[in-house]
Amino acid sequence: MSAVSQLPFPESFNMVFFGGAGDLVTRKLLPAMYQCHKNGLLVEAGRILCVDRQDLSEEAFLELAHEKARQFIPAAEWDAAVWAGFRQRLAYLRIDATQPEQYTPLKERLKKAPAAVTVFYLSTAPSLFATICAHLTRQGLNGPNSRVVLEKPLGHDLASANAITADVDRYFHENQVYRIDHYLGKESVQNLMALRFGNALFEPLWRRMWIRDVQITIAEDVGIGSRAGFYDKTGALRDMVQNHLLQLLCFVAMEPPASLDSNAIRNEKLKVLESLVPFTEEDVHQKTVRGQYRAGVCGGKAVPGYLEEEGIAPGSHTETFVAIKAEIANWRWAGVPFYLFTGKRLPERLAEIVIHFHDVPHPIFPLPKSGACAPAKLVIRLQPDEFIRLYLYAKQPGDSMELQPVSLDLNFAEQFKVRRAEGGYERLLLDAIRGNQALFVRYDEQEQAWRWVEPILNTWANDPKGPLPYAAGTWGPAASRDLLKRDGICWHEGK
Numbered sequence: 001m002s003a004v005s006q007l008p009f010p011e012s013f014n015m016v017f018f019g020g021a022g023d024l025v026t027r028k029l030l031p032a033m034y035q036c037h038k039n040g041l042l043v044e045a046g047r048i049l050c051v052d053r054q055d056l057s058e059e060a061f062l063e064l065a066h067e068k069a070r071q072f073i074p075a076a077e078w079d080a081a082v083w084a085g086f087r088q089r090l091a092y093l094r095i096d097a098t099q100p101e102q103y104t105p106l107k108e109r110l111k112k113a114p115a116a117v118t119v120f121y122l123s124t125a126p127s128l129f130a131t132i133c134a135h136l137t138r139q140g141l142n143g144p145n146s147r148v149v150l151e152k153p154l155g156h157d158l159a160s161a162n163a164i165t166a167d168v169d170r171y172f173h174e175n176q177v178y179r180i181d182h183y184l185g186k187e188s189v190q191n192l193m194a195l196r197f198g199n200a201l202f203e204p205l206w207r208r209m210w211i212r213d214v215q216i217t218i219a220e221d222v223g224i225g226s227r228a229g230f231y232d233k234t235g236a237l238r239d240m241v242q243n244h245l246l247q248l249l250c251f252v253a254m255e256p257p258a259s260l261d262s263n264a265i266r267n268e269k270l271k272v273l274e275s276l277v278p279f280t281e282e283d284v285h286q287k288t289v290r291g292q293y294r295a296g297v298c299g300g301k302a303v304p305g306y307l308e309e310e311g312i313a314p315g316s317h318t319e320t321f322v323a324i325k326a327e328i329a330n331w332r333w334a335g336v337p338f339y340l341f342t343g344k345r346l347p348e349r350l351a352e353i354v355i356h357f358h359d360v361p362h363p364i365f366p367l368p369k370s371g372a373c374a375p376a377k378l379v380i381r382l383q384p385d386e387f388i389r390l391y392l393y394a395k396q397p398g399d400s401m402e403l404q405p406v407s408l409d410l411n412f413a414e415q416f417k418v419r420r421a422e423g424g425y426e427r428l429l430l431d432a433i434r435g436n437q438a439l440f441v442r443y444d445e446q447e448q449a450w451r452w453v454e455p456i457l458n459t460w461a462n463d464p465k466g467p468l469p470y471a472a473g474t475w476g477p478a479a480s481r482d483l484l485k486r487d488g489i490c491w492h493e494g495k
C-alpha cells in the first residue's frame with residue numbers, strides 16, 4: 001500500500017538541477033534518478049539538465065556524474081548498460097545563477113525540448129533561491145507547469161525562513177513549491193502511515209491512556225565530513241531537529257487525515273506542530289541537552305574531536321548532539337513525553353521510533369527485573385534496516401509462570417521481495433514530477449517548526465556554558481539519559 005495517492009506520471013518532464021555539479025546532485029540526486037530510470041519509473045521523454053557555474057564541458061560533466069555514480073550507487077545496483085541509457089537523458093549547462101542574461105540559453109534549451117512538467121530543483125545555498133526564482137520568472141519559466149524544489153536549510157531561524165517563503169512566493173504559487181525533507185521519502189515513514197491508518201488495531205491504543213512515552217532517535221556514526229563551513233553555522237538543532245525529527249514526530253502524533261490528499265495530511269501535521277508546548281528559558285535548561293563530540297573511537301577508528309575538525313571555529317559552541325523532551329498539548333497526547341535524540345559520531349547509524357506502552361495496571365505474573373523500562377513497545381526502524389517490531393510478554397516455557405519479552409516482527413525486506421528504495425530521494429523526485437506534495441513540507445508547517453525551536457536556539461546562544469562534551473563513539477552526554485531518568489524512564493535498549 002502506498003501512503004499517498006498516485007497521481008499519473010506526466011508524459012514528459014524536464015528536471016533541472018541548479019547546483020548540478022555539486023555534491024548533493026552528483027552523490028545523491030543523480031544516483032536516485034538513475035535508480036528510477038533502471039526500475040522503469042521514468043517516461044522516455046524525461047530529461048535531466050544540470051546547471052552550475054563550474055566551467056565544465058558536457059563531456060567533463062558526464063564523466064564527473066559517471067565517476068560519482070560508480071562511487072555512490074551500490075555495486076549490486078550498478079549496470080553499465082543501464083547507465084549508458086540513463087546518460088542519454090543527461091545534459092549540462094554552465095550558468096552563473098546570479099546573472100540574468102545567462103538564463104536565456106536555459107530558456108532556449110527548455111524551449112527546444114518542451115515538456116508537460118518542468119521541475120527546477122534548487123540544490124544551492126538558500127541565499128540563491130530568490131535570485132533564481134526571480135530570473136526564471138523573468139524568462140517566463142514559472143508557469144503553471146513549472147515546479148520548484150527547495151533544498152534545506154530553509155532558513156536559519158524563523159525570520160530568515162519566513163523571508164525565503166516570502167521571496168519564493170513572489171514568483172511561484174505555494175502549490176508549485178516543494179520543500180524537501182528527505183526523511184519523508186523513506187519507506188518506513190510512509191509505512192508508519194500505513195500501520196496507523198491502514199489497520200484498525202492500533203488506533204484505540206494510540207493515545208495517552210496506553211502510551212507511556214515516545215522516543216525518536218536519529219543517530220549517525222559519521223562526523224561532519226567536508227561540510228564544516230555549513231555545519232558550524234548550523235548545528236544539530238537546525239540541521240536535524242527543526243526538520244527531520246519534528247516531521248517524524250508529526251507522523252507519530254497526527255490525527256487520521258480525512259484522505260491522502262496533500263493538504264489533508266499537511267493540515268494534520270500542522271495541528272501537531274501548533275500543539276507542541278512552547279519552551280520557556282527555564283524549560284530549555286530543564287528539558288534539553290546539547291553536546292559536542294570530543295576525540296574518540298568510532299567504528300573501530302580513532303577520530304578527532306569536533307573542535308579539531310578542519311574549518312571549525314576555535315572554541316565553537318555548535319552542538320553536534322541534541323536531546324529534547326517535548327510535549328504535545330492536546331487530548332490525545334497530554335502528559336506523554338516525546339523524547340527526541342540526534343547526534344553525530346555516535347556508536348552506530350540508527351534511526352528509529354520507539355513507542356513504549358504502559359505497564360499492566362496490576363501485575364499478577366512474576367516479571368523479569370526490567371527496572372523502569374516497560375518492554376511492551378513498538379519499534380519502527382527506519383535505518384539501517386527497516387522493520388516494525390512489537391515487543392510483548394509471553395510465558396517462558398516450563399513449569400513456572402515467568403514472563404519473557406518476545407517480539408512480533410514485520411521485516412519489510414523479507415515480506416516484500418522487491419527492491420526497496422534507499423535514502424528517500426527517489427520517491428520525492430518522482431513525487432515532484434508527478435505533482436504530489438503530500439510528502440513535502442508546507443510553508444506553515446515549516447514556520448511553526450521554526451517558531452517552536454527558536455526559544456531553544458536563543459537560550460543556547462545566550463548561555464556561555466556551551467554544549468556538554470561527549471567522547472566520539474558514545475551515546476552523547478550522560479545528562480541526556482537523565483532527562484528520561486527523572487521521569488522514571490530509560491532510553492530504549494538502555495543506551
Ligand SMILES: NC(=O)C1=CN([C@@H]2O[C@H](COP(=O)(O)OP(=O)(O)OC[C@H]3O[C@@H](n4cnc5c(N)ncnc54)[C@H](OP(=O)(O)O)[C@@H]3O)[C@@H](O)[C@H]2O)C=CC1
Nearest residue numbers: 019021022023024052053096097098123124125151152153
Ligand atoms: N551535500 C549534502 O549532503 C546535502 C546538501 N544539502 C544542501 O543542498 C545545497 C547544495 O549542497 P551541496 O551540493 O553539498 O553544495 P556544493 O557546494 O557541493 O554544490 C553547490 C553547487 O552550486 C554551485 N553554485 C554556487 N553558486 C552558484 C551560482 N551563482 N550559479 C551557479 N552555480 C552555483 C557551486 O559551485 P562552486 O563550487 O563554484 O561554488 C556548486 O557546484 C546546500 O544548500 C546544502 O546545504 C542538503 C542536504 C544534504
Ligand SMILES: O=C1O[C@H](COP(=O)(O)O)[C@@H](O)[C@H](O)[C@H]1O
Nearest residue numbers: 152182218220239240351383423
Ligand atoms: O539532512 C541531513 O541528513 C543527513 C542524514 O541523513 P540520512 O538519510 O543519511 O540519515 C545528515 O548527515 C546531514 O547532516 C543533514 O544535513
